[in-house]
Amino acid sequence: MEPKKRKVEDENRQFLPEWTDLYCFTLPNRAGALPMCLICNQTVALIKSSNIKRHYDTKHKSFAGNFPLGSDQRKSKIASLLSSYSSWTQIISRSMAEQEKCGEASLRISWTLAKHMKPFTDADVVKECFLEAGNALFENKKDVVETIRRIPLSASTSTRNTHVLAEENHFDLKRQLNNANYYALAMDESCDVTDTAQLIIFVRYLDKTRETFVEEILALLSLLGRIRGEDMIKAVMDYFEKDELDLKKLLSVTTDGAPAMVGSKKRTSSPVEKQ
Ligand SMILES: [Zn+2]
CATH class of the missing domain: 3.30.420 (Nucleotidyltransferase; domain 5)
Structure with a gap:
């Protein structure tokens, strides 16, 4: 009897831990992530041993020569690749969190200005006040002042923020009226x-x-x-x-x-x- 044709769905889609040692791959810790090569940071299209092996065999021939399988050098090299990858992801997630915080600060300032019917251009003045106050108040002012500087508060951002807030506000009112x-x-x-x-x-x-x-x-x-x-x-x-x-x-x-x-x-x- 002819063997059944294997379908993609039938493949084992589990990332196996030994692939890190064998092919220098890791699976990023987020939903839907694809295996990523620790040497060149490229990803492969499927969580599949053959895809990962092909990438390693064709793109990193010299790595296998310099760090033979089973050697201590290979172990410590892979450990260092893993640790630099994890600190890189930490930096990325920190800067994303900071961006979000700055975005929220910007929205809150626009909201306050709109509530008091102040022109959007006043946002620049608010930022200047913030910087002056930050300089006067904090010991470790470098981080504080740098963060304040990053708050997006140009007139066009403030206009956009006010639109976003007005829409949100109106949406909320509509919800209340439906209720x-x-x-x-x-x-x-x-x-x-x-x-x-x-x-x-x-x-x-x-x-x-x-x-x-x-x-x-x-x-x-x-x-x-x-x-x-x-x-x-x-x-x-x-x-x-x-x-x-x-x-x-x-x-x-x-x-x-x-x-x-x-x-x-x-x-x-x-x-x-x-x-
Ligand atoms: Zn690679």
Whole structure:
């Protein structure tokens, strides 16, 4: 009987410890990692003895000559390759952690500036303050000052950060509204400096976790063209659809009583209330 063709799935995909001594390979300690050559840091495509052996035999012929299998030299050479690989991975993971921390610091600073309605360019001043304070406060200031220097705080980063935070904040509000049983809106319309009509919508709801009523800005909608009650109601309806908010939960709409809002025919409040 013809032997069954071996499939890739049938291969033993376990990394064997003896491959380190035989072929100078290691398996990096992370999910989905492929075997890596300790001599040249290249990886092979499969966790398979033949792939690893081929790499060792073709690329590192002289290594086998200089450090014969079973010799003490080979043992200590491989031990030193392993230890430099492990310190290298430690450096990488430390610098990744530091990058993450600096990113978080940058986000927190942008958030504070936005909360106090300060311009993004103030981030540079914050950084300067930080550096001055760090220099004055800490004994071992070199590390502290170096870390502060690495916090990304240019005006463009701050702008990007603020967008990220605003989106996150809005996403959180939407989650809260989906969670709430009912909500109420208050709306007002006004023109900005470029004479474009803006409709601001406040939302009020019961935050179940905090057991308190919360009022937040839900949206600021630009109304281009005519500003009639029906234009406003269309903008609000479109907004609710876009943000997938449930109109059935809308209990009431408050306006300032201007004609466009409370007109007898095409007024803003009535169509929403009827939902
Ligand atoms: Zn290699």
